[in-house]
Amino acid sequence: MxxxxxxxxxxxxxxxxxxxxxxxxxxxxxxxxxxxxxxxxxxxxxxxxxxxxxxxxxxxxxxxxxxxxxxxxxxxxxxxxxxxxxxxxxxxxxxxxxxxxxxxxxxxxxxxxxxxxxxxxxxxxxxxxxxxxxxxxxxxxxxxxxxxxxxxxxxxxxxxxxxxxxxxxxxxxxxxxxxxxxxxxxxxxxxxxxENDYTIPLGKANIVREGSDLSIVTYGQMVHRSLEAAEQLEKEGFSVEVVDLRTLSPLDIDTVLSSVNKTGRLLAVDEAYPRCNIATDIIAQVTEKTFGILKSAPQMISAPHTPVPFSPELEKLYIPSVSKIYETAKKSIEWNK
Structure with missing residues (x-):
């Protein structure tokens, strides 16, 4: 129940x-x-x-x-x-x-x-x-x-x-x-x-939204912002798939590769600092293993390479936003479509 x-x-x-x-x-x-x-x-x-x-x-x-x-x-x-x-x-x-x-x-x-x-x-x-x-x-x-x-x-x-x-x-x-x-x-x-106890296997990602034009791969809070951006894009006729990694190590790269093989495009979203984050890891592996089927260059969205600001207004700018995910995703889909 x-x-x-x-x-x-x-x-x-x-x-x-x-x-x-x-x-x-x-x-x-x-x-x-x-x-x-x-x-x-x-x-x-x-x-x-x-x-x-x-x-x-x-x-x-x-x-x-x-x-x-x-x-x-x-x-x-x-x-x-x-x-x-x-x-x-x-x-x-x-x-x-x-x-x-x-x-x-x-x-x-x-x-x-x-x-x-x-x-x-x-x-x-x-x-x-x-x-x-x-x-x-x-x-x-x-x-x-x-x-x-x-x-x-x-x-x-x-x-x-x-x-x-x-x-x-x-x-x-x-x-x-x-x-x-x-x-x-x-x-x-x-x-x-x-109410009962149940388990979810570690190392298994979840496709929380299916699509055919672009794969957004992310985790945590960015899943919700990515889903909101995907809904906006759907209204314009774009089909976006959202993959929630859930477990970051071990990483379910097979689900990611399967998604990108279907869509041909990748946007990796990570709230972490941009150097050596989960998004860069995803992009590196996808580029290495699916380069021949990519329709556009993989894109990454992350926080800037700076400490998190205390100011509420600056903090809002610091965290990857729905609008930034929307804009980057749209450009990636429209490029060479």
């Missing part, structure tokens, strides 16, 4: 259901249990934006408050997972993942390789990404591409509540370390979400 649920509540429900299913699973985070027993608070704070609110009341001491020392508690989470304890730890903003980078790229991501495949590291690192809430340069980055560079780490960025729940449950049950990226601008967006 489905009902409308926000992405924030869908993530909360996924954690609740998995902690109920697995009595050893633990959850770590800053203020995940903060507020319990204090004046004016009848429940835990639930992290910076309240995503895990209520879980302490249900699962007690398996919901662990940690100080803002990412190096220490992410190391503890990785260590616990190597002993078979499925662990979810939250780094509130991806901007601060650098503090615990060694624990992730030199420990979590490499242990399976260094121990002949015998080591399992079932840890999930939840973290917020993206601009749009005036969080300024240190709380607004889209650093998702950075973690796809490291072998051994899986990277997810869902675009809706349904996908977020299914992908998070699958990530928790996976035996490899997963970086689970949550776009803060999508937390309140609602979609139909089943």
């Amino acid at each position: 489905s009902r409308k649920l926000s992405m924030k509540l869908a993530i909360n429900e996924a954690l609740d259901q998995e902690m109920t299913r697995d009595s050893q699973m633990i959850l770590m985070g800053q203020d995940t249990a903060g507020g319990i027993g204090t004046d004016g608070e009848s429940d835990c704070w639930g992290g910076v934006l309240g995503v895990t609110k209520g879980l302490y009341s249900k699962h007690g001491n398996r919901v662990i408050d940690v100080p803002p020392t990412e190096l220490a508690y992410i190391g503890a989470a990785v260590g616990a997972s190597t002993f078979g304890i499925r662990t979810v730890a939250e780094v509130p903003f991806i901007d601060f993942m650098g503090v615990c980078l060694d624990q992730l790229i030199n420990q979590a991501g490499k242990l399976k390789y260094m121990f002949g495949g015998k080591a399992e590291v079932p840890v999930v690192i939840r973290t917020m990404v993206g601009a749009g809430i005036n969080g300024a340069a240190q709380h607004s980055q889209m650093l998702t591409p950075m973690f796809t560079h490291f072998p051994g780490l899986k990277v997810i960025c869902a675009s809706n509540a349904y996908d977020a729940k299914g992908l998070l449950i699958q990530a928790i049950r996976d035996n490899d370390p997963v970086i689970f990226c949550e776009h803060k601008n999508l937390y309140e967006m609602e979609t139909d979400v089943p």
Whole structure:
């Protein structure tokens, strides 16, 4: 049975259901249990934006408050997972993942390789990404591409509540370390979400809109802006396909190639910085493997190569817009049509 649920509540429900299913699973985070027993608070704070609110009341001491020392508690989470304890730890903003980078790229991501495949590291690192809430340069980055560079780490960025729940449950049950990226601008967006637990395979993209003139390949918040641009283009007689990557590592390049083989055109949209982002990776692979069928040069839209501005008006200009996606897509279709 489905009902409308926000992405924030869908993530909360996924954690609740998995902690109920697995009595050893633990959850770590800053203020995940903060507020319990204090004046004016009848429940835990639930992290910076309240995503895990209520879980302490249900699962007690398996919901662990940690100080803002990412190096220490992410190391503890990785260590616990190597002993078979499925662990979810939250780094509130991806901007601060650098503090615990060694624990992730030199420990979590490499242990399976260094121990002949015998080591399992079932840890999930939840973290917020993206601009749009005036969080300024240190709380607004889209650093998702950075973690796809490291072998051994899986990277997810869902675009809706349904996908977020299914992908998070699958990530928790996976035996490899997963970086689970949550776009803060999508937390309140609602979609139909089943009440029961379900999984979505990692490494499988989703064609959210079919088309024949152009393939837009993207993820996260940019899925919604791309769909809006595609709807505008449809009114002008253009057919645009939109591919939601969902998992960034492993990358479902086969679905991307199949789409581009059908349309002959590619627009890759990424909110991340332009150098070495997901869009450049997609374009490189598509150009290498489908060059002969391309009807126009692949195009990329990204944020500029600059820190995210604090000014609300400048931040609006910084984030790739629907109008920019529309204009770039239209030019790509009309070129050599």
